[in-house]
Amino acid sequence: MSHFTDPSQRRRSKQHTCHSSPAAWLKCRHCGGEFSLNAPGTRHRNHCPWCLWSIHLDDKPGDRNSDCHGGMEPIAVSACPDGEWLIVHQCKTCFVVHINRIAGDDSERELLGLAVRPLKLSPFPI
Template identity: 40%
Template sequence: MSRTAQNQGFTCENCTTSVMPLSNGSYRNHCPTCLCSKHVDIRPGDRASACHGMMRPQHVERRRGKGLVLVHRCVACGFVRPNRVADDPVQGDNIDAIITLMASGR
């Protein structure tokens, strides 16, 4: 699958936000408003998962070389995947939602 085909906008199935693709050369894999994702990959970018369950943010970690990382868990199958926080001038992640998640201690 080409990089352009992987970096597509979408409508968040959790909060219905219209999400634009990232403009910084990276991929968007979660909603910048509610921070939810969707279980569509087995390996990042392959779109090979048959699950398609909602991935809810569980907690935030700071990783060397990657910055803040959201850790998502699929509500359907329990799959866990870390995703970098999107730093995008057009539609960046909701910092208030990230701070709330960090403060919750989950």
């Protein structure tokens, strides 16, 4: 009896863009960039990987229950103890704040820009 696990089964196969997956493409209302909802690293992509803006669609992540549909501005990033980053979004219409996991293809430049924004806009000399 061998109980080895085949490593190839655990490896996430790179997804090809093919017709079999119902790839939902969205056009960002903020920057006009196009992106797929099938993002690496998250099952609930709801923000643009280019400018990180989101749309207020969910009450809870992924439920698509909100009828606000306001633009959600990325206002900060937060880091988990395990090194995972989260984006803090605030709706410009109803001002609710949501926290979302970043996706693997989010713009690193935009993420870093968010991360250093409090330092650049410091209310006291650093």
